Amino acid sequence: PDARSVVVTIFLIVAPVVAFCIYVARPLMHEFAHHAGIAIMVVAAWFTFDILVLLLLTSARDPGIIPRSTHPPEPEEDYDSIDSPSTLSEQTPRPRLPRTKDVIVNGVSVKIKYCDTCMLYRPPRCSHCSICNNCVERFDHHCPWVGQCIGRRNYPFFFLFISSATLLCVYVFAMSALHIKKSMEAHSYTVWRALGKSPASIVLMVYTFIAIWFVGGLTVFHLYLISTNQTTYENFRYRYDNKVNPYDCGIAHNFREIFWTRIPPSKNNFRAKVQQDFSSTANVQSAEFGNVPVSKSRKACDTKVDIFGWTMIDENSQEFDSRKSHFSGMEMKSEYEDHALQLEGDHATSGTHQKLPELECENYSLETGSDVAVSAGVSPDGWHSLGETPLTKKLIKRTS
Numbered sequence: 001p002d003a004r005s006v007v008v009t010i011f012l013i014v015a016p017v018v019a020f021c022i023y024v025a026r027p028l029m030h031e032f033a034h035h036a037g038i039a040i041m042v043v044a045a046w047f048t049f050d051i052l053v054l055l056l057l058t059s060a061r062d063p064g065i066i067p068r069s070t071h072p073p074e075p076e077e078d079y080d081s082i083d084s085p086s087t088l089s090e091q092t093p094r095p096r097l098p099r100t101k102d103v104i105v106n107g108v109s110v111k112i113k114y115c116d117t118c119m120l121y122r123p124p125r126c127s128h129c130s131i132c133n134n135c136v137e138r139f140d141h142h143c144p145w146v147g148q149c150i151g152r153r154n155y156p157f158f159f160l161f162i163s164s165a166t167l168l169c170v171y172v173f174a175m176s177a178l179h180i181k182k183s184m185e186a187h188s189y190t191v192w193r194a195l196g197k198s199p200a201s202i203v204l205m206v207y208t209f210i211a212i213w214f215v216g217g218l219t220v221f222h223l224y225l226i227s228t229n230q231t232t233y234e235n236f237r238y239r240y241d242n243k244v245n246p247y248d249c250g251i252a253h254n255f256r257e258i259f260w261t262r263i264p265p266s267k268n269n270f271r272a273k274v275q276q277d278f279s280s281t282a283n284v285q286s287a288e289f290g291n292v293p294v295s296k297s298r299k300a301c302d303t304k305v306d307i308f309g310w311t312m313i314d315e316n317s318q319e320f321d322s323r324k325s326h327f328s329g330m331e332m333k334s335e336y337e338d339h340a341l342q343l344e345g346d347h348a349t350s351g352t353h354q355k356l357p358e359l360e361c362e363n364y365s366l367e368t369g370s371d372v373a374v375s376a377g378v379s380p381d382g383w384h385s386l387g388e389t390p391l392t393k394k395l396i397k398r399t400s
Contacts, residue, residue: 017047066135110124125137
């Protein structure tokens with residue numbers, strides 16, 4: 001969750017309640033016999049505690065995030081045969097998976113979509129949150145006030161949070177108005193004079209009146225959504241007014257599904273250690289020498305790499321012993337060396353002289369010769385786009 005949003009929301013709740021207890025509840029404690037006025041402060045404190053607990057449960061709980069798949073699902077045979085290799089170029093990736101599928105929910109056909117980010121087909125009522133960047137079950141919306149998505153696992157707490165906040169606003173508004181009324185009766189003040197004597201009550205009444213329109217309207221709207229078994233996303237996106245809602249099973253069943261159904265356990269273990277995928281990190285940044293892709297990382301060369309016909313072998317590999325005598329004390333030059341030196345003279349007038357960086361492997365390094373005039377440009381990460389230009393290369397044993 002977004003901690004800053006939670007802190008702001010807590011402040012917007014606690015600050016008015018503290019002002020209420022100091023300037024409204026404390027004077028009212030002495031207006032009732034047998035210390036009955038203490039209940040005014042106790043009720044306000046209980047409401048505040050209840051709202052803060054529900055806020056933390058809504059924000060800190062997993063809303064129903066679906067774990068991402070490490071590999072895309074297997075394509076269907078009938079769909080995979082649509083694009084044959086003869087009709088598509090080898091360099092153009094062909095679509096292997098259908099974007100949507102049809103599933104049956106309560107006798108109604110519902111489309112589910114494929115998520116490219118999570119590499120899975122989203123279950124019904126699931127959507128990908130663009131802010132959290134996760135697929136969430138029964139996605140309702142992303143609430144900025146709690147800094148979290150509202151989904152299947154935290155929706156009941158969210159509704160109780162906004163409904164309790166609405167009741168607290170009504171309570172503070174009513175008690176502030178009662179405090180003004182008691183001041184008028186005790187000192188025979190007019191309305192305007194009583195308001196002038198109780199500025200805190202005026203501020204609290206204005207604040208809670210605005211808040212009631214917000215959280216109160218949100219509570220009424222979600223009561224409608226629960227009664228019709230919709231989510232906020234579905235209500236704004238699909239609008240079931242003119243078509244059948246496959247999830248609506250009656251008001252009683254819809255409320256029971258939200259509040260009296262066991263919340264499923266989380267599908268994520270957030271305390272588990274992250275398993276690094278070395279196969280993906282090996283190709284993070286790479287340069288192309290001719291037609292052979294070479295990784296900047298040394299891990300890509302931990303066994304052997306063939307570049308322009310020369311083979312670089314790891315010292316720990318089985319082939320090293322048999323070729324050790326061939327490498328030791330020798331400098332291997334490529335067949336393009338003479339032609340590359342000729343290019344140096346041909347392009348000397350271009351003024352573009354750049355020494356290429358050293359490409360290191362575990363036990364050998366591939367270096368270029370001295371300054372060579374390169375007609376191609378230099379990429380932002382420092383690797384040169386050589387294309388078909390032959391260059392001087394030496395394969396030498398790296399001294400360590």
